[in-house]
Amino acid sequence: MSDNASKTIDTKDPDELLAPTPGLSGGVRSASKHDSGPKHVAGEAVYVDDILEPFGTLHLAPGAANIAHGRITKMDLSKVRSAPGVVCVLTADDVPGVNDVSPAHTHDDPVLPDGIVQFYGQPVFCVAAETREQARNAVKLAEIEYEELPAILSVKEALEKQQFVAPPHVMAQGDAKSALARAKHRRSGVMEIGGQDHFYLEGQITFAIPQEDGDVLLHCSTQHPSEVQHNIANVLGRPANAVTVEVRRMGGGFGGKETQASQWAALAAIVAVKTGRPAKMRLDRDDDMVMTGKRHDFIVEYDVGFDDDGRICGLDIQYAANCGFSADLSAAICDRAMFHTDNAYFLGDVEIRSYRCKTNLVSNTAFRGFGGPQGMVAIERIIDEIAMTIGRDPLDVRIANYYGTTDRNTTPYHMTVEDNVLPELTDDILASCDYRKRRKEIDAFNAESPVIKRGLSITPVKFGISFTTTFLNQAGALIHIYQDGSVHLNHGGTEMGQGLFIKVAQVVAEEFQIDLDRIKITATNTGKVPNTSATAASSGADMNGMAARDAAMTIKSRLIAFAAEKYGVVEAAVRFAPGRVIVGDVTELEFADLVKQAYLARVSLSATGYYATPKIHYDRETASGRPFYYFAYGMACSEVMIDTLTGEYKATRVDISHDVGRSLNPAIDRGQIEGGFIQGMGWLTSEELWWDDAGRLRTHAPSTYKIPACSDRPEDFRLELWSSGRNVEKTIHRSKAVGEPPLMLAISVHRAIADAIASVGDYKVIPMLNAPATPEAVLNAVANVAKGMIAQSHDAVPAAGE
Secondary structure (H helix, E strand, O other), X not given: OOOOOOOOOOOOOOOOOOOOOOOOOOOOOXXXXXXXXXXXXXXXXXXXXXXXXXXXXXXXXXXXXXXXXXXXXXXXXXXXXXXXXXXXXXXXXXXXXXXXXXXXXXXXXXXXXXXXXXXXXXXXXXXXXXXXXXXXXXXXXXXXXXXXXXXXXXXXXXXXXXXXXXXXXXXEXXXXXXXXXXXXXXXXXXEEEOOEOOOOOOOOEEEEEEOHHHOEEEXXXXXXXXXXXXXXXXXXXXXXXXXXXXXXXXXXXXXXXXXXXXXXXXXHHHHHHHHOOOEEEEOOHHHHHHHOOOEOOEEEEEEEEEOOOOOEEEEEEEEEEXXXXXXXXXXXXXXXXXXXXXXXXXXXXXXXXXXXXXXXXXOOOOOOOOOHHXXXXXXXXXXXXXXXXXXXXXXXXXXXXXXXXXXXXXXXXXXXXXXXXXXXXXXXXXXXXXXXXXXXXHHHHHHHOOOEEEEEEEEEEEEEEOOOOHHHOEEEEEEEEOOOOOXXXXXXXXXXXXXXXXXXHHHHHHHHOXXXXXXXXXXXXXXXXXXXXXXXXXXXXXXXXXXXXXXXXXXXXXXXXXXXXXXXXXXXXXEEEOOEEEEXXXXXXXXXXXXHHXXXXXOOXXXXXXXXXXXXXXXXOOOEEEOOOEEEEEEEEXXXXXXXXXXXXXXXXXXXXXXXXXXXXXXXXXHHHHHHXXXXXXXXXXXXXXXXXXXXXXXXXXXXXXXXXXXXXXXXXXXXXXXXXXXXXXXXXXXXXXXXHHHHHHHHHHHHHHHHHHHHOOOOOOOOOOEOOOHHHHHXXXXXXXXXXXXXXXXXXXXXXX
């Protein structure tokens, strides 16, 4: 902890620094390029697999089960061990410590299973060989026999058999049952929401380098170095200080490397310590998709009551999530889905139930949004159903249900919404996207077009920022200033392409008033900053930026005190300006000159920094408290076109206005918003996961799993950082998180597709469109709407004799 950690960390006034500081290159607010951007373009960025391999490096390959659930009755690996190049073969018996890499130490995530297979493709042994090809070839020689056990392969079956990885949970406000009973209108329904593969460019990989005394250094592609460190220490039966984890950059993470890097790191570490040779575990794409978890798929059941204006009077909603075979982070993920049932809407009388279903499939895990998107998709579909039922524009129903500012502002978890900017944000985007005018044009087009139909939808986002597990809301940083005035920056956040490192460096540059190129951004390392939280929950810049600022302020205060004493002025007379320090009325020094003088005077130029997010607390037993420091807001208006004969569709125009507060780096934030939106659009439209009756994932490669292509990007894409953006809370320079919230803007595309389908029935039959809305799903929904219209017309014809 820094030597001034007890002081109050404040930010500058929210109206300050609305533009980059004149004369400073790369401070806060500047659109500085990503620190690795030129290296990415040139192919020079070093990822784990690019690290030069020392002589003797071993390569690992996992051997997978070919049943979904069963007991291993025979495992003959003799041919594997004698295969060319094989140095060692691991089974559960070779784990020297605890055979578990579960994030919450629930002891249900073995490194390698001890007798019981839980899903098709689960690694049951691991081969280390001289080359990767030799290891992969040797794996095929295993002779394994099983006693098959009944396998649960669906959420519905898990619910029927009451199989859960964690206890069910209930969140409530008011009296939903009574409110539903007295509601003038009422609808109920079921929605299925599919999962999503992370499809990071760089797959799971760890490069383990043995050290002296049985220690190990792990170059690991992980969002949570400290958790990998602690898990691998337990697996090896060693203290945490025997394991060092380093991460310079990841080729994408999206939540998939928050917990699930540990298994592959454990195997590499065991081999490295066992053989005394470097060991690399790198999954190829097929194995990665089969063996690692996804976004949870959900089944949502709802019963909603509402009045003539579409205002929700009562809601009873139930989530059933497919968690896979182990708990992983499912409890927290399912909780966050519950937290975001409301999205932007006041639900006065509501009951939310959540079931965390255990299946014999790969254990699902964190994914951008962490359950929040599933909750939001459900309520947005409910809003559209309400609108169609009463014959109103869905936008008007959304506005009617918005949270208030002085009343109707309590969430289902009893947190007061203090910073609701959605009414203002809505007015601004309506003015810029011409929603009302385009709605009339689309209605006219659809009335004249029998095959091609257009759809339009505008949806809001209100997303809570913070880890809902309170103790995770902390971060550390380390800063050194060298004698020449150059700065070494380190913190506990990880860089997965999202621009965290450059943002934190900008914060430090702003504090010292030095150009960004004077700051060396260094790899995250558990030996430098310990016990850090995952880079997740959209909190990376919030927490690590504050921790780095704390460390910088510590050194800065020492420099100010030194300058004031040396030059005989009060400390208030020492000011940092771009590239220099002004002392009193007459003395001006280059930053590097002051640093050199301070060093010669034996002033410490190194400091740690620390930050813990204030105000947050949550009592899970009562499902009440303040789990979030603040909310991030945004709105998207999406227009689509569908072919009712084939189910094909195209997003033709998207307008986005997103609140990032006072942006630390507008260029990075714009990239995050656009990327998040496209990833969300892929989840809700084209990315379909499919397992066969044996529990085998069949969509395990780009040939069968369809992420968005460049051609799927809307032709007309209009994105703006909301000009009135602000943060009432004292975040780092009053910025707002931008990692996860933009993904949920893509819900507007899904709802626009549903709107286009509804036009087939002249908006008289509600389309039951699940997610993802693949062309097949769209075609089926179109057919069902058409059947509904036929049924209605038959009902309107008098029966014979009447």
